[in-house]
Amino acid sequence: MPEQAAPEREPATSVHPGGDVAMALLLEAGAVLASSLDPSTTMGQVAELTVPRLADLCVIDLLDEDDGIHDVAVAASRPGLAEELERLRLEHPLRRDGEHPVAQVIRSGEPMLLSRMDNALLMSFAQGSRHARFMISHNYRSAMVAPLVARGRTLGALSALRLGDGTPFEQKDLGLATEIAHRAALAIDNARLYSDVQRAERRLQAVLGNLAEAITVIDSSGRTVFANQAAAELLQVPDPQALLDATPGETMARFVVLDEHGRELDLHAMPGRRLFAGESAEPLLVRNIVRSSGEERWIVVRSSPVLDPDSGEMLYVVNVFENITEVKRVQLAESFMSEASRVLVSSLDYGDTLQRVARLAVPTIASWCAVDVLGEHGEIERVAVHHSDPEMVALAQRLSRDYSLSLDEPLGVPEVIRSGEARVYTDIDVDALARYARDDRHLQLLAAIGATAVIIVPMIGADRITGAITLVSSGLDRRLSAEDLPLAERLARRSGTAIENARLYTERSRIAHTLQQALLPGSLPTVPGAEVSARYRAAGELNEVGGDFYDAFQAEDGAWMLVIGDVCGKGSRAAGVTALARHTLRAAALSELAPREMLLMLHRALQAQPADADLCTVCVVRLQENRVTVALAGHPQPLLIDRDGKSRPLGRPGTLLGALDPVDIHEAGEKIAPGQTLLLYTDGVPEARQGNLLLGEDGLCRLAGAAPALSLDGLLDHIEQGALAHAGGNLRDDLALLALRLTEESQ
Amino acid sequence: MTALPSESVGGEEHLRIDSRTAPDRIVIALHGELDLLGAPLLQQEIEQADVDSRGILVLDLQGLEFVDSAGLRVILAAHEHARQHGREFALTKGSEQVRRLLSIAGVDDHLRVIDAPDDVLV
Numbered sequence: 001m002p003e004q005a006a007p008e009r010e011p012a013t014s015v016h017p018g019g020d021v022a023m024a025l026l027l028e029a030g031a032v033l034a035s036s037l038d039p040s041t042t043m044g045q046v047a048e049l050t051v052p053r054l055a056d057l058c059v060i061d062l063l064d065e066d067d068g069i070h071d072v073a074v075a076a077s078r079p080g081l082a083e084e085l086e087r088l089r090l091e092h093p094l095r096r097d098g099e100h101p102v103a104q105v106i107r108s109g110e111p112m113l114l115s116r117m118d119n120a121l122l123m124s125f126a127q128g129s130r131h132a133r134f135m136i137s138h139n140y141r142s143a144m145v146a147p148l149v150a151r152g153r154t155l156g157a158l159s160a161l162r163l164g165d166g167t168p169f170e171q172k173d174l175g176l177a178t179e180i181a182h183r184a185a186l187a188i189d190n191a192r193l194y195s196d197v198q199r200a201e202r203r204l205q206a207v208l209g210n211l212a213e214a215i216t217v218i219d220s221s222g223r224t225v226f227a228n229q230a231a232a233e234l235l236q237v238p239d240p241q242a243l244l245d246a247t248p249g250e251t252m253a254r255f256v257v258l259d260e261h262g263r264e265l266d267l268h269a270m271p272g273r274r275l276f277a278g279e280s281a282e283p284l285l286v287r288n289i290v291r292s293s294g295e296e297r298w299i300v301v302r303s304s305p306v307l308d309p310d311s312g313e314m315l316y317v318v319n320v321f322e323n324i325t326e327v328k329r330v331q332l333a334e335s336f337m338s339e340a341s342r343v344l345v346s347s348l349d350y351g352d353t354l355q356r357v358a359r360l361a362v363p364t365i366a367s368w369c370a371v372d373v374l375g376e377h378g379e380i381e382r383v384a385v386h387h388s389d390p391e392m393v394a395l396a397q398r399l400s401r402d403y404s405l406s407l408d409e410p411l412g413v414p415e416v417i418r419s420g421e422a423r424v425y426t427d428i429d430v431d432a433l434a435r436y437a438r439d440d441r442h443l444q445l446l447a448a449i450g451a452t453a454v455i456i457v458p459m460i461g462a463d464r465i466t467g468a469i470t471l472v473s474s475g476l477d478r479r480l481s482a483e484d485l486p487l488a489e490r491l492a493r494r495s496g497t498a499i500e501n502a503r504l505y506t507e508r509s510r511i512a513h514t515l516q517q518a519l520l521p522g523s524l525p526t527v528p529g530a531e532v533s534a535r536y537r538a539a540g541e542l543n544e545v546g547g548d549f550y551d552a553f554q555a556e557d558g559a560w561m562l563v564i565g566d567v568c569g570k571g572s573r574a575a576g577v578t579a580l581a582r583h584t585l586r587a588a589a590l591s592e593l594a595p596r597e598m599l600l601m602l603h604r605a606l607q608a609q610p611a612d613a614d615l616c617t618v619c620v621v622r623l624q625e626n627r628v629t630v631a632l633a634g635h636p637q638p639l640l641i642d643r644d645g646k647s648r649p650l651g652r653p654g655t656l657l658g659a660l661d662p663v664d665i666h667e668a669g670e671k672i673a674p675g676q677t678l679l680l681y682t683d684g685v686p687e688a689r690q691g692n693l694l695l696g697e698d699g700l701c702r703l704a705g706a707a708p709a710l711s712l713d714g715l716l717d718h719i720e721q722g723a724l725a726h727a728g729g730n731l732r733d734d735l736a737l738l739a740l741r742l743t744e745e746s747q
Numbered sequence: 748m749t750a751l752p753s754e755s756v757g758g759e760e761h762l763r764i765d766s767r768t769a770p771d772r773i774v775i776a777l778h779g780e781l782d783l784l785g786a787p788l789l790q791q792e793i794e795q796a797d798v799d800s801r802g803i804l805v806l807d808l809q810g811l812e813f814v815d816s817a818g819l820r821v822i823l824a825a826h827e828h829a830r831q832h833g834r835e836f837a838l839t840k841g842s843e844q845v846r847r848l849l850s851i852a853g854v855d856d857h858l859r860v861i862d863a864p865d866d867v868l869v
Contacts, residue, residue, distance in 0.1 A: 653850060654853045732783075
């Protein structure tokens with residue numbers, strides 16, 4: 001209330017306010033009430049409006065939280081009256097349970113008209129003698145009290161009084177006062193609701209503001225209407241306000257935003273935007289690279305809608321960002337290493353293996369990965385380089401071709417290989433490149449690589465440095481840092497071992513191959529009236545010397561001997577057993593021993609060997625004229641393939657040699673006709689398999705069914721390729737075939 | 748979080764060996780494939796069993812899908828070792844392929860085959 005005395009006003013109109021005045025009052029009251037949400041201001045203005053057009057004195061009282069009644073606005077036409085009344089009310093507050101009309105109206109919620117009040121009436125509700133004197137001295141004459149009711153609750157009351165000789169209030173004045181009071185009540189109620197909301201909002205803000213999770217609230221236009229401190233930190237702005245000030249998409253543009261698989265995401269893929277577009281929005285894992293620093297973060301974005309409770313319309317989306325970079329790094333490193341380990345043991349061809357490792361590292365770990373291997377004579381060979389863009393790979397290949405590294409260079413890969421120490425180069429700039437470059441073109445090529453950071457780690461084998469792995473981040477990709485060094489070192493250790501293994505393997509398989517060749521006949525004999533052919537294929541990986549062997553030779557008595565066998569054992573000892581088997585069988589044949597005795601002789605020879613459990617399975621076939629004799633020792637039965645392609649096994653199964661004693665060996669005889677084919681094979685053929693699916697004897701017989709249409713060589717090729725195809729190109733065991741076909745002319 | 752796979756050759760587990768001890772025997776049950784890769788694992792297991800006990804050694808092949816000559820070699824070595832040490836040795840039947848290989852190798856007559864790993868040896 002203004003302190004200075006209000007100017008004397010006209011006494012309240014002596015005629016009742018007409019329809020126009022009433023309407024004007026209501027309109028003005030409406031405007032006043034809508035202009036502000038501060039009740040003490042608006043109530044004052046409403047009270048002022050009614051004086052003098054409706055009343056000489058207007059008081060608005062409100063119930064407070066403790067059920068006390070206090071005036072919030074007093075307006076009066078006589079100067080000083082308002083102030084005097086307020087002082088009086090302070091000294092004699094109205095009691096809610098009292099007889100004062102305001103208290104009565106507040107209790108009943110019904111308006112009250114006291115058209116004419118005499119002194120006795122005034123005395124009846126006076127709060128004391130001063131109050132009574134005040135009312136009488138100011139000539140209280142006519143009064144009306146209207147309750148302030150909103151949402152069924154009485155908030156207070158509006159009292160209007162006419163003093164002195166003014167016209168008494170009538171029922172229709174009460175109607176107007178009630179209407180004004182009703183509007184005032186609504187305004188007060190709104191203001192209170194608003195302040196409750198504001199208080200709740202402030203509380204919410206305080207809670208959200210202090211959450212560790214980054215939270216933003218976006219409206220349907222894409223604007224950020226709320227952000228907490230954690231969001232400001234995550235999105236790398238100075239404070240939450242900066243996020244509110246940003247235009248939609250502006251914040252996101254400062255990052256490269258990729259999905260889990262490295263595909264770039266735009267704003268519309270974000271779950272919040274998807275919600276506004278009416279789509280469902282699963283939590284999204286985002287790989288986020290800060291454009292300015294190259295820093296990489298992994299963030300889970302969860303969004304939930306805020307709906308208008310009445311219309312169901314989507315008002316806001318709340319985004320919660322969880323930074324899971326640490327967890328994801330560890331997880332990625334582990335899955336990368338386990339994948340790298342898998343790749344590194346899956347092949348023993350180290351060039352191929354390292355190429356795959358390089359591919360694996362891009363783009364998970366770096367933009368580029370190159371592998372250099374130190375050769376026997378100190379030369380550095382780049383065996384692998386990878387980048388997701390083939391053109392960039394070509395560039396890197398040009399670079400390593402034209403500027404090959406030599407071990408004595410002061411920097412980079414040669415220095416790491418010499419020292420065995422890893423190097424991390426960050427903040428690579430033109431000056432650094434210029435120092436390293438050998439000439440302008442070199443510098444150009446280096447610059448085109450666009451490196452932002454480089455890690456070089458030595459690959460260390462059992463006792464020496466075998467090479468180095470170079471990881472490079474470039475362009476906008478995640479920038480490498482010293483944090484990546486442990487992973488790079490693990491990769492290098494693992495690769496170093498793989499190279500060592502591959503070297504040993506290569507060496508061993510070279511020896512194995514040489515031995516194997518020595519164990520097989522250099523050429524097959526020419527058998528009159530027959531064709532003879534053979535195939536041998538060593539299993540791909542994990543090749544062991546030993547394995548299958550075959551032989552074909554003429555016995556002392558002129559008969560032809562066909563021998564096929566399988567030695568199980570490893571390395572040079574098995575090679576020894578293979579040699580022993582071949583030579584013993586030849587020697588036995590020279591002594592004119594029958595097939596069964598040949599096998600028994602070999603069995604005794606094997607048993608005389610110091611090492612136990614060298615197994616040997618053998619099939620011996622003796623061919624004399626058109627008669628064959630078959631003896632088997634633990635070996636699959638040979639097939640006799642008819643001219644129409646039908647085949648059947650020959651011989652009786654017998655015990656393999658060298659392990660069990662006594663052995664059980666039988667001979668079986670058979671006639672063979674021109675055009676028929678005798679096929680000896682090792683178990684690598686029926687056991688060619690993919691998963692659990694074996695080729696089997698049935699499969700072999702099916703392949704043999706092609707015999708009528710094929711030459712003997714053609715048939716063996718057909719069977720070999722068929723077995724290989726059945727094994728998906730990857731034989732697990734050696735495979736040997738030895739076949740003889742009687743020619744038609746021999747008849 | 749994925750566990751690191753073992754860094755053994757091949758990576759995937761293609762032979763599983765479960766050993767258990769009964770009052771009169773040790774049963775070594777094989778599942779999957781017994782080949783060049785798996786043979787050393789079985790060898791190890793048998794050596795371990797030899798240290799632990801002097802009862803019957805049973806190789807339970809009911810879960811074995813595939814065996815090759817390298818696997819056969821270990822089985823026969825176990826048989827031979829048991830024979831030399833006066834220890835009983837028996838096995839159960841494996842898959843069709845396993846039975847076929849034992850038959851071709853001519854060793855089924857030399858080995859004691861029982862229907863179930865806990866059957867009494869007769």
